[in-house]
Amino acid sequence: MLALGIFLSGVGALALIYIVQRVIHFILSPLRSVPGPFLARCTDVWYLWQVRKGDWEVRNIELHRPIIRYGPNRYSIADPDALGTIYGHGTRFAKSSWYDVWMTPGGWNLFADRSIQRHASARRQLQSTYSMTSLVSYEPYVDQCADIFSRRLAEMGEEGVAVNMGHWMQCYAFDVIGQITYGERIGFLDHGVDIGGMMRAIESSLAYGTLMGIYARFHRFAFAVMSFLAGKKGAGREFIERLSKSRIAEEQDKRKAAGLEGKQAGIGAEPFVSKFLAKYERDPETFSMAHVMAGCTANMAAGSDTTGVTLSAILYFLLKHPECLRKLREEIEEYRAKGLLSDSFAFKETQQMPYLQAVFKEGLRMHPATGLPMERVVPEGGATICNRFFPEGTIVGINSWVAHRNTEVFGADADEFRPERWLTSDGDKLAAMSRQWIPFGMGSRTCIGRHISTLEINKLIPRVVHGFDFEHSSGDSRDKWSTLNCWFVKPQRFEVEVKARKTTAVSQG
Numbered sequence: 001m002l003a004l005g006i007f008l009s010g011v012g013a014l015a016l017i018y019i020v021q022r023v024i025h026f027i028l029s030p031l032r033s034v035p036g037p038f039l040a041r042c043t044d045v046w047y048l049w050q051v052r053k054g055d056w057e058v059r060n061i062e063l064h065r066p067i068i069r070y071g072p073n074r075y076s077i078a079d080p081d082a083l084g085t086i087y088g089h090g091t092r093f094a095k096s097s098w099y100d101v102w103m104t105p106g107g108w109n110l111f112a113d114r115s116i117q118r119h120a121s122a123r124r125q126l127q128s129t130y131s132m133t134s135l136v137s138y139e140p141y142v143d144q145c146a147d148i149f150s151r152r153l154a155e156m157g158e159e160g161v162a163v164n165m166g167h168w169m170q171c172y173a174f175d176v177i178g179q180i181t182y183g184e185r186i187g188f189l190d191h192g193v194d195i196g197g198m199m200r201a202i203e204s205s206l207a208y209g210t211l212m213g214i215y216a217r218f219h220r221f222a223f224a225v226m227s228f229l230a231g232k233k234g235a236g237r238e239f240i241e242r243l244s245k246s247r248i249a250e251e252q253d254k255r256k257a258a259g260l261e262g263k264q265a266g267i268g269a270e271p272f273v274s275k276f277l278a279k280y281e282r283d284p285e286t287f288s289m290a291h292v293m294a295g296c297t298a299n300m301a302a303g304s305d306t307t308g309v310t311l312s313a314i315l316y317f318l319l320k321h322p323e324c325l326r327k328l329r330e331e332i333e334e335y336r337a338k339g340l341l342s343d344s345f346a347f348k349e350t351q352q353m354p355y356l357q358a359v360f361k362e363g364l365r366m367h368p369a370t371g372l373p374m375e376r377v378v379p380e381g382g383a384t385i386c387n388r389f390f391p392e393g394t395i396v397g398i399n400s401w402v403a404h405r406n407t408e409v410f411g412a413d414a415d416e417f418r419p420e421r422w423l424t425s426d427g428d429k430l431a432a433m434s435r436q437w438i439p440f441g442m443g444s445r446t447c448i449g450r451h452i453s454t455l456e457i458n459k460l461i462p463r464v465v466h467g468f469d470f471e472h473s474s475g476d477s478r479d480k481w482s483t484l485n486c487w488f489v490k491p492q493r494f495e496v497e498v499k500a501r502k503t504t505a506v507s508q509g
């Protein structure tokens with residue numbers, strides 16, 4: 001009884017100390033007048049709870065003023081001028097501890113690295129492999145996957161079954177990234193199922209990272225527990241790591257057998273794993289085996305959902321706005337009639353199509369794949385943002401969903417899908433919108449894989465809207481689809497009925 005009394009007094013004392021600390025911090029903080037929910041002043045549990053609900057991007061937009069507080073030390077910013085201050089090249093705003101949980105404790109990857117110097121040096125090593133010049137040589141791989149994708153759609157159309165587009169778009173993205181990374185398709189498009197539980201693995205990894213990042217100090221412990229509980233199947237991240245390890249070992253054997261060890265990587269369509277290994281063999285000090293491994297796993301983890309989500313979103317908005325779909329089809333017909341658009345929908349050709357490019361930008365504006373603030377830490381000496389001083393150590397972030405709905409930049413109809421806004425002749429307006437368009441992030445931490453996705457999307461969207469008619473199979477999803485925000489804002493059941501279009505002149509693969 002006495003022990004229980006002592007224990008309870010101890011807990012009470014700790015709670016009191018915590019509350020007093022919070023009150024003092026609040027009274028002394030230069031940010032005390034920043035608006036935000038009362039609970040968010042006291043504890044990160046409020047944010048954790050909101051994120052847990054799965055629609056933070058919507059809540060974040062609803063709450064917004066130029067600055068809002070969403071945790072005791074967390075601030076979401078909506079001011080366009082803040083973009084350059086926080087994310088611009090050369091700024092000293094490092095990523096917050098939220099990113100720590102996106103790698104195994106003691107591990108490394110480009111996305112999660114919080115050290116500005118170490119990240120910059122690794123990024124320099126990887127940059128050329130991901131450049132658009134290098135990526136267009138992978139176009140035939142994308143074509144192969146697009147062929148199979150079209151074939152699957154035609155078959156499902158003939159069978160008259162509802163197609164879960166969210167799933168199939170991810171299958172396409174997975175197979176393209178597998179082909180680019182390892183030189184072979186994983187087989188998602190061939191079988192239409194979640195091979196090796198990879199999709200589920202990434203999903204659970206996303207759920208873990210999204211929430212645990214808010215309390216990153218418990219990551220080491222929680223990760224050990226989760227890995228133990230996952231048992232033989234392995235935690236999500238571990239599964240993909242095992243797959244990458246085996247593909248790296250196979251590629252090493254191939255390189256040895258072909259006498260390629262230590263030779264510089266070519267600029268052609270060699271798989272990324274081979275290019276990474278060539279870097280490693282030539283300079284293992286600066287490009288270690290950990291970089292090879294991290295490069296491969298990052299492609300799989302970051303390169304499938306994001307592209308799948310974006311493809312689904314663009315198609316969803318086109319179906320919701322038949323007049324935009326009609327315009328896009330007219331543009332496609334016109335370009336094909338003039339011989340400017342081939343059966344393979346060559347990337348170079350699609351880049352010349354203004355309406356398609358406007359649809360691409362507008363789709364990513366309305367539904368950027370990531371849906372939480374991209375958190376950064378105010379550097380030494382503090383910083384002034386929106387005319388307010390933020391002491392060093394404060395976490396600030398901009399959510400692309402909030403940035404993209406700014407009516408001062410995008411106009412009163414910022415909530416509407418209207419590709420025409422990107423076709424304005426007002427150069428200043430276009431420049432302002434382009435500056436505020438951040439689906440791939442910004443500055444030194446901008447998405448390294450954006451050209452891969454751009455290539456995939458620009459080739460697949462015109463191909464499928466030209467080749468197929470789509471009907472929402474459920475009345476609900478026509479006006480509002482349901483999505484879940486676990487860092488990536490994924491459609492939950494985007495089902496459509498598909499029919500090959502009679503008029504199409506495009507090969508179905």
Ligand code: HEM
Nearest residue numbers: 111299302303306307310369374440441445447448449453
């Ligand atoms: C439409 C598709 C994609 C979208 C919308 C997207 C979005 C983003 C965003 C917003 C960031 C910055 C996150 C932050 O600052 O917190 C990012 C970073 C990153 N993305 Fe993507 N991404 C896409 C596709 C890809 C692909 C295909 C890959 C790999 C093949 C990839 C790999 C990465 C990596 C490695 C980073 C970290 C870069 C760094 O910190 O230097 N992403 N992405």
